[in-house]
Amino acid sequence: MAAKPKSLRIQLLARLTLPLLVLVLLDAAVSYYVALHYANTAYDYWLLDSASSLVQQVKGRQDKVTFELPPIALQVFRWDEIDETFFKVESFKSGFMAGDKALPSPPQPMSYQQKPYFTDAEIQGKKVRIVSLVTIPPNSTEAVRISVAETLNKRRSMMVEILMAVVVPQFLLVIITGLHIWTGVKRGLKPLRELAGAISQRSARDLYPIPDNDVPLEVHSLTHTINALLQSLGAAMMSQRRFIENAAHQLRTPLAGLKIQAERALQADNLEAMKLTMGQIKNAVDRVAHLSTQLLTLARSESMASHMAEFERVDLKGVVYECCMEWVPKALERNIELGFEAQGAPHDVMADATLLRESINNLLDNAIRYSNAGGQINVLVRSSPRVLLSVEDNGPGIQASETDKVFERFYRIPGSPGDGCGLGLAIVKEIAELHNAQVEMGCGPQGTGTRVTVVFPVASDDVRRLKR
Ligand SMILES: Nc1ncnc2c1ncn2[C@@H]1O[C@H](COP(=O)(O)OP(=O)(O)OP(=O)(O)O)[C@@H](O)[C@H]1O
Ligand SMILES: [Mg+2]
Known part of the structure; x- marks a missing residue:
């Protein structure tokens, strides 16, 4: 079954949009994480601001530290429509001082380090972001840690907003690109469709060239x-x-x-x-x-040439010998001596045996018909270096100016005896071409007569033998 032809459109669409989609997804991921990082940093600063404002409420008196936050200030501190805020104040010496006891302390041991410390944790089953600050109030030697925490609602909704802002336009870009490719390919293939239409409307006899002025x-x-x-x-x-x-x-x-x-x-x-x-x-x-x-x-x-002929292994020597035997009576009629010689072995060729016989018969017919009565014909089959067949006579020969013309269909040398139709050598040539063989036209060893040689191609196993 013939394979279904692949659609150019789908192939182009796949080749262009798939890498684009991967790039867009990568770009979206990178943009998302970068935007998220900056937005998180901004929220962390706000959290740090809140913690810093609580630090102001830590006071030192003689050996004691206190934390006082008026209720109204606490209300302002906790007020947030979206997130819940927690805080905890701990002293290095006396431990918990104020705020939400449940707020987890940072995992690192309490030290005098002044740097704000950010961490993620859970309180009452809610995920929170915590910032911790260590301070030593004036007039005191005691260190106090203030931790402020906030739930992640604002951060989460911001994540969704960023995601939508980054991914949606990029996906739209891929879809629009895909649509453009789809319609662009259709438009691009229009000249080809028109060309196919113009060709299909032609009659079988109309072999004028296709005009290509409007063709891309x-x-x-x-x-x-x-x-x-x-x-x-x-x-x-x-x-x-x-x-x-x-x-x-x-x-x-x-x-x-x-x-x-x-x-x-x-x-x-x-x-x-x-x-x-x-x-x-x-x-x-x-x-x-x-x-x-x-x-x-x-x-x-001709029909075999156009249908990729399948050849069989043929013993050339045997076929030529049989043909010679069939032509002996005709040769005798003209008192011609018909000699046959085979040199080397084997003489196998890949051929169509019937056509091969026709070709040999035509060569023998010519040699007997056109050579002189009482003459001599030598038929030779040789195996090395290439398998060849030659038919040589000592007749009048063919002039050099005619050697090409005699292979043309229906051509006869003017004044040729007999009533041939001028197809014999054309057939020999046609059959030789079908077998990838070469036909050579020459004269006998004394420079007289005619010798036609058919040289067969080297078979693949013979090539191996020759190389050795
Ligand atoms: N051995 C030969 N000696 C001299 N002339 C030849 C020889 N073979 C062919 N010719 C010349 O070449 C011409 C073409 O030969 P070809 O075999 O093609 O045609 P034909 O013999 O005239 O006709 P057909 O073979 O179709 O009956 C012949 O007319 C003849 O003049
Ligand atoms: Mg002939």
Whole structure:
């Protein structure tokens, strides 16, 4: 089953907003703790102020210290709508002097140190912040500790306010960014959608390049690639059309001849004349049959090329030998000596055996057809350094100016004997390309005749053998 395509929008959204969200959360946490620290410090100063105001009420008289707080002052001191306030006054010598006995004392032992000491504790099940101050009133040598505590309600509501002030705008920022990405990607992909729409409305024959004037720069590489593909498709279609025209033309000629000969046979008034015409009809049918075999071989080779052919291991030597044996009668007809030689072993190639046979048959057909009667043909199969097959004759040869042209479809050297259709070498080339093999055209060892060599690619296990 094909994997579901991933949405670009969701990917972008995830890639951009997730890191943004993490950053925002980090930023919110840092801002929250910094704001909280400063606000707590401010509340601690107020608490310290209250403690300092109580210090004023500690007086020293001879050997005694006293703490006096008028009821009205106590009322003012305790008055707070939101929080509860507690205090405790303790003497170093005599212990508890005034205030709330339940207020816990700081954990450190009482000393003469003057620095305010802040601590957190619980009183009557409520969490409180406590500040403790040690003072030695004038006219006295006795140290007194004053502790003032306050519940945390104001601090808590301030924490919530800070949290809301910091986190809400940042979350809004992430949501707005996400929305912008969502709509921005949609807008950004609009040219691509328009391009897809324009392409889908085209007819299969319309291979004109896609105009890319209105297309964004980022999409240019895509339009260029599509246009290059359209161009090569156009060229392929053109060559297909030319091929069909040529094939039709090639078919029409022998068929027209066939018709005339059939009419002539019908009008023949004696058996001899009819036999002669029937012979001509047979030749015409042979030509048509040969042409259709050649066309079918080409079509098969082309369709395999476009369908990623699956090859099998083929013993080239065996296949070539069998083909040679089939061509012996034809060679004998022209008094040609057909020699076969195999050098080295093994001669295995990865190939399509049927197409390989067609290719060898075409080479043998050419060698027998175009070399001189009474001549010599040597067929060689070699295994090292690469597996190759060569068919060499001592016939008239092919001029250097023609060696490229003879591989073109339907090309025949002007004045060539016989009634070939000019597809044989094109088929050899096509099949060689399908097998990643190279075709080389040359002449015999004495500089005469024709030698066509097909060199097969090195198989992967052969590569290993060669490297050793
Ligand atoms: N061994 C050869 N010696 C001399 N000329 C050759 C030889 N092989 C091919 N040719 C020349 O190359 C031309 C192209 O050969 P090709 O096999 O493609 O076509 P064909 O033989 O004319 O037709 P087909 O093989 O389709 O029946 C031939 O017409 C012939 O002139
Ligand atoms: Mg031929």
